[in-house]
Amino acid sequence: MTDSALAEALGRIPRGRASVPSAAERVGDLLREQIVDGALRSGTRLTEETISSTLGFSRNTIREAFALLTAERLVVREPHRGVFVATPTIADVRDLYDARLVLEPAALEHGPGWTDATPGRLRSVVDGALAARAGGDTTGVAQANQEFHRAIVRLSGSRRVDVLMESVLAEMRLVFHLMGDDPGFHTPYLDRNVEIVELLEGDGRAVAATALRAYLGDARDHLLGALGSAVSAG
Numbered sequence: 122m123t124d125s126a127l128a129e130a131l132g133r134i135p136r137g138r139a140s141v142p143s144a145a146e147r148v149g150d151l152l153r154e155q156i157v158d159g160a161l162r163s164g165t166r167l168t169e170e171t172i173s174s175t176l177g178f179s180r181n182t183i184r185e186a187f188a189l190l191t192a193e194r195l196v197v198r199e200p201h202r203g204v205f206v207a208t209p210t211i212a213d214v215r216d217l218y219d220a221r222l223v224l225e226p227a228a229l230e231h232g233p234g235w236t237d238a239t240p241g242r243l244r245s246v247v248d249g250a251l252a253a254r255a256g257g258d259t260t261g262v263a264q265a266n267q268e269f270h271r272a273i274v275r276l277s278g279s280r281r282v283d284v285l286m287e288s289v290l291a292e293m294r295l296v297f298h299l300m301g302d303d304p305g306f307h308t309p310y311l312d313r314n315v316e317i318v319e320l321l322e323g324d325g326r327a328v329a330a331t332a333l334r335a336y337l338g339d340a341r342d343h344l345l346g347a348l349g350s351a352v353s354a355g
Contacts, residue, residue: 156294157291163208191204194213220289
């Protein structure tokens with residue numbers, strides 16, 4: 122087959138078909154979602170047989186999904202024991218925040234996904250978090266706080282960056298599980314989310330990005346201090 126014939130054949134494929142995820146990617150997405158939502162916690166054993174029978178995918182597909190999640194540092198394979206949801210280390214926590222300090226302020230200040238409606242969308246997310254806090258819904262607070270940071274990164278307009286952030290948030294969820302989902306951890310940061318939105322509405326993106334950078338640094342130090350000996354230095 123010549124290059125021109127190959128190009129012609131590929132040109133017949135509908136645009137949407139080229140981006141359809143593989144079966145392994147779909148399984149990986151489902152497992153990642155459960156990690157982010159807190160249903161699968163650090164140390165949970167993931168068995169091919171259970172996942173295959175429950176989701177209806179082949180065991181080869183499950184193995185491929187495990188490989189994808191291993192690359193994202195969400196699961197680990199232990200020789201002679203099996204595959205487990207990962208347990209982050211102190212070094213992992215520092216690295217996660219190094220990534221966030223690059224991604225989030227840059228997306229907030231320079232992301233091409235910004236529109237005049239962006240502050241209103243972020244305020245809506247913040248209002249949901251405040252309502253969860255008022256109702257004593259600690260899980261809702263944590264999820265809404267993650268959605269706030271996810272929405273900021275979406276301003277990058279990059280699917281690849283969004284995928285990277287989903288991996289970061291999944292690892293962050295594992296970190297919070299190590300703390301026993303301390304209901305007080307996220308509370309002060311909801312007020313700082315409000316501050317970020319107010320800065321966007323009044324002072325602009327650059328000032329808000331500077332405040333977000335300081336906020337993330339404080340959150341990193343707070344988390345490392347709270348974890349203490351709960352996370353192995355690895």
